[in-house]
Amino acid sequence: MALLEVSGLSKAFGGVLAIQNVSFSVEPGIVYSVIGPNGAGKTTLFNLITGVYPPDVGLVRIAGESVTGLAPHQLARKGVARTFQNLQICANMTAIENVMLGGHLFLDRNLIKSMLHFPSLRRGEFALRESAIELMRYVGLAAYLESEASAMPYGALKRLEIARALAARPRILFLDEPAAGFNPVETAEIDDLIRKIADSGVTIVLVEHDMKLVMNISDRILVLNYGEKLAEGAAREVRRNPDVIAAYLGKAA
Amino acid sequence: MKSPHSGLLFLGLILLALPLLLPNAFYFDIANRMAINAIVVLGLNLVIGFAGQISLGHAGFFGIGAYASAILPTHFSWPPVAAILAGAIGAALLAYAIAPPIFRLRGHYLAMATLGLGVVISIVLKNEAVYTGGPDGMAVPPLSLFGLEPVGEKQWYWLFAAVLLFSVWACQNLIDSPFGRALRALHGSEIASQMAGVDVARYKLAIFVLSAFFASIMGSLTAQYVGFITPNVADFFHSIELVTMVVVGGMASVYGSLVGAVLLTALPQALVTFEGWETVAFGAILMLSMIFMPRGLVPTFAAKLGRRR
Amino acid sequence: MLSQLLQFIFSGITVGATYALAALGFTLIYNASNVINFAQGEFIMLGGMLTVFFLKSGLPLSAALVLAVAIPACVGVLVEKFAIEPAKGADTVSLIIITIGASLVLRGLMQIWQGKSPAVFPAFSGDLPISIAGAALAPQSLWVLGGSVVIVLALWLFFSRTLAGKAILATSADSLAAQLVGVNTQWVLMESFALSAAIGAIGGILLTPITMTSYDVGIMLGLKGFVAAVVGGLGTGLGAVAGGLLVGLIEALTAGYISSAYKDAAPFILIFIILFFMPRGLFGGKSTERV
Numbered sequence: 107m108a109l110l111e112v113s114g115l116s117k118a119f120g121g122v123l124a125i126q127n128v129s130f131s132v133e134p135g136i137v138y139s140v141i142g143p144n145g146a147g148k149t150t151l152f153n154l155i156t157g158v159y160p161p162d163v164g165l166v167r168i169a170g171e172s173v174t175g176l177a178p179h180q181l182a183r184k185g186v187a188r189t190f191q192n193l194q195i196c197a198n199m200t201a202i203e204n205v206m207l208g209g210h211l212f213l214d215r216n217l218i219k220s221m222l223h224f225p226s227l228r229r230g231e232f233a234l235r236e237s238a239i240e241l242m243r244y245v246g247l248a249a250y251l252e253s254e255a256s257a258m259p260y261g262a263l264k265r266l267e268i269a270r271a272l273a274a275r276p277r278i279l280f281l282d283e284p285a286a287g288f289n290p291v292e293t294a295e296i297d298d299l300i301r302k303i304a305d306s307g308v309t310i311v312l313v314e315h316d317m318k319l320v321m322n323i324s325d326r327i328l329v330l331n332y333g334e335k336l337a338e339g340a341a342r343e344v345r346r347n348p349d350v351i352a353a354y355l356g357k358a359a
Numbered sequence: 360m361k362s363p364h365s366g367l368l369f370l371g372l373i374l375l376a377l378p379l380l381l382p383n384a385f386y387f388d389i390a391n392r393m394a395i396n397a398i399v400v401l402g403l404n405l406v407i408g409f410a411g412q413i414s415l416g417h418a419g420f421f422g423i424g425a426y427a428s429a430i431l432p433t434h435f436s437w438p439p440v441a442a443i444l445a446g447a448i449g450a451a452l453l454a455y456a457i458a459p460p461i462f463r464l465r466g467h468y469l470a471m472a473t474l475g476l477g478v479v480i481s482i483v484l485k486n487e488a489v490y491t492g493g494p495d496g497m498a499v500p501p502l503s504l505f506g507l508e509p510v511g512e513k514q515w516y517w518l519f520a521a522v523l524l525f526s527v528w529a530c531q532n533l534i535d536s537p538f539g540r541a542l543r544a545l546h547g548s549e550i551a552s553q554m555a556g557v558d559v560a561r562y563k564l565a566i567f568v569l570s571a572f573f574a575s576i577m578g579s580l581t582a583q584y585v586g587f588i589t590p591n592v593a594d595f596f597h598s599i600e601l602v603t604m605v606v607v608g609g610m611a612s613v614y615g616s617l618v619g620a621v622l623l624t625a626l627p628q629a630l631v632t633f634e635g636w637e638t639v640a641f642g643a644i645l646m647l648s649m650i651f652m653p654r655g656l657v658p659t660f661a662a663k664l665g666r667r668r
Numbered sequence: 669m670l671s672q673l674l675q676f677i678f679s680g681i682t683v684g685a686t687y688a689l690a691a692l693g694f695t696l697i698y699n700a701s702n703v704i705n706f707a708q709g710e711f712i713m714l715g716g717m718l719t720v721f722f723l724k725s726g727l728p729l730s731a732a733l734v735l736a737v738a739i740p741a742c743v744g745v746l747v748e749k750f751a752i753e754p755a756k757g758a759d760t761v762s763l764i765i766i767t768i769g770a771s772l773v774l775r776g777l778m779q780i781w782q783g784k785s786p787a788v789f790p791a792f793s794g795d796l797p798i799s800i801a802g803a804a805l806a807p808q809s810l811w812v813l814g815g816s817v818v819i820v821l822a823l824w825l826f827f828s829r830t831l832a833g834k835a836i837l838a839t840s841a842d843s844l845a846a847q848l849v850g851v852n853t854q855w856v857l858m859e860s861f862a863l864s865a866a867i868g869a870i871g872g873i874l875l876t877p878i879t880m881t882s883y884d885v886g887i888m889l890g891l892k893g894f895v896a897a898v899v900g901g902l903g904t905g906l907g908a909v910a911g912g913l914l915v916g917l918i919e920a921l922t923a924g925y926i927s928s929a930y931k932d933a934a935p936f937i938l939i940f941i942i943l944f945f946m947p948r949g950l951f952g953g954k955s956t957e958r959v
Contacts, residue, residue: 178553195547230537231535274556
């Protein structure tokens with residue numbers, strides 16, 4: 107059964123039809139990329155699926171269960187995690203606290219118990235901190251274990267977001283332009299990291315502009331153009347699709 | 360990890376040592392008022408500093424507690440402790456009811472809504488003279504806790520010191536807990552914390568209700584301590600005083616709340632004969648503080664000394 | 669019955685006109701700088717109090733009026749220079765707190781200078797009420813309404829016909845773009861504050877013969893003016909005027925039909941209701957949220 111099923115998704119903002127009748131499905135364990143020219147609606151699609159705003163029409167299902175229109179914090183409980191195109195880091199916290207935030211749902215969050223410093227809470231905190239440290243090492247941020255988030259460079263923050271998302275132990279991880287602003291070396295490093303995550307069994311849905319990264323890493327690709335599905339299929343097929351080439355390079359006169 | 364216990368220990372020692380240094384009841388009174396403000400400000404700082412919201416009407420909750428401890432025993436023969444609890448629950452319920460629609464607002468609209476809340480409470484207290492004694496205020500029956508009745512500034516001092524110590528401890532625990540982290544995260548990035556599973560609306564609600572609860576309790580205790588209250592305890596200026604203490608002492612800083620409360624409680628005492636000057640001084644402090652030290656005294660100095668918080 | 673209703677309506681739109689002027693002041697500054705100037709109420713207070721002072725000092729009415737508008741305008745510029753400019757780029761909470769601080773300073777200084785007692789000066793065309801359909805309309809009310817209409821028209825002309833006015837509009841739409849085409853946004857900011865203060869002061873002057881003035885009238889007038897601006901949808905002149913009149917009417921009707929003790933609470937209850945159902949006010953306003 108597909109892990110993620112999207113059917114007939116549409117969303118308009120005022121008069122602009124940002125997403126029009128988009129349907130696709132993602133099998134568990136693969137890397138699924140969404141590409142398209144600027145303005146094609148890729149981030150809007152992400153936002154619709156991850157609950158930032160509800161679709162006008164259409165259905166989203168995770169492991170068969172309808173999650174259409176659920177708020178982000180509800181989707182988190184269904185095993186959905188994501189990173190953001192425009193970094194959403196909590197600059198008022200340390201790096202490790204940002205990662206620990208990802209593990210929020212695994213801990214006791216009772217207000218009274220928190221104020222009274224229950225021992226069970228302290229143990230949970232300690233365990234979460236340990237796993238956050240491990241995650242930071244996993245994504246290559248061992249150098250920043252003691253850092254404030256506000257003191258970290260852009261590249262490190264992109265990885266921090268990934269660590270935070272992984273802390274939620276998601277079934278499906280949405281990465282919104284994880285290599286944005288990276289030079290080829292950094293892009294290759296992110297490529298390796300994403301592979302590592304995919305190999306560990308997490309299903310990944312990816313929005314990316316860097317074609318080399320996308321072709322290297324994706325099992326299947328969805329191409330969007332002007333909010334509509336232009337093509338979908340295995341990576342090799344999509345790259346040869348004439349419509350896709352035309353959309354990116356412009357049609358011959 | 361940092362040790363919160365050292366700070367707490369230090370505070371405890373100061374509180375124990377202080378009575379030896381204070382010469383007479385007048386100074387105990389000032390210390391008591393500092394403690395009262397500190398506890399209210401701790402709660403308010405959770406809302407403003409940690410959760411990043413605005414509350415310009417917090418004195419309203421304080422006033423609810425104050426008048427509950429006056430009206431219920433006076434007109435309805437309730438025991439004082441029950442009155443304190445009733446006031447706190449009432450304030451909490453009001454906060455609970457009004458928070459969901461209010462926190463959908465942002466920025467100036469949120470400020471306006473909280474301000475309006477405080478003003479309306481203040482007007483009600485002023486007008487329902489049959490119960491509240493109107494603008495001239497009313498007397499408050501003393502507190503009796505299981506047969507014990509604190510009498511005099513010194514006895515009240517021990518009560519307030521204990522409550523303060525407990526509040527600081529509870530606050531620090533809260534901030535370092537998953538709940539507290541979610542709170543700080545929603546200030547940092549609401550959407551990121553939502554994706555991590557934080558129901559932002561519920562957290563804002565919870566912290567608002569909690570701070571209303573504590574403001575009310577302190578209002579009740581203050582009323583019983585002073586023995587007399589007027590509707591001024593709930594007015595806009597009092598709300599601004601509280602916000603000033605948060606802002607000057609340090610937003611999102613537990614010890615900042617204490618510093619802010621101590622400094623700005625002492626100030627009116629120093630200016631007690633210069634009424635208009637007190638207003639000017641508060642205004643000037645607010646402006647200068649926000650312009651030159653937007654993070655507040657304690658965080659600014661802590662950063663300079665290279666320590667966190 | 670009808671005459672009573674008419675009476676309430678008259679007093680409602682009279683005070684509503686002052687709220688409208690205050691609301692226009694808020695809107696002007698908000699548009700130019702995204703700041704809600706909590707000190708706006710104090711400009712209203714300054715207008716009335718300064719007029720009283722100058723008249724008592726023996727100046728003729730015309731001179732007193734000119735000074736009572738010009739001085740608040742200068743104070744407005746001072747507030748901009750010393751409170752807003754140093755805090756460039758601060759967040760909403762900080763800016764709100766700074767302007768609250770400025771309002772405290774202004775109010776405190778007035779308290780020290782002139783004391784706490786209320787003051788008044790005679791109405792401009794006497795006190796003989798005009799009778800309309802059984803309701804009494806004070807002549808000063810006509811001054812308030814007339815003055816407000818003149819100001820609103822003048823502002824409309826200013827913004828649509830003059831270069832200075834358009835510069836302000838440009839800055840409010842996009843400050844950076846305005847700078848790039850040569851608009852001196854520093855000047856625009858100062859102008860907005862000066863204009864806002866002047867408008868508020870005029871409102872305060874016109875209203876004083878009816879309601880008296882004192883060092884602390886600024887608080888309530890300012891707050892209600894702010895409510896009016898928010899009701900109207902923070903950012904549109906039309907909204908400000910509509911909001912002001914609406915708030916004034918609701919207040920007067922509450923005082924008349926429900927309880928005069930609660931008339932001050934009415935605007936705030938109104939704001940709750942409006943914000944809950946229309947978070948952007950009656951006429952919408954800038955949408956600043958972007959996910």
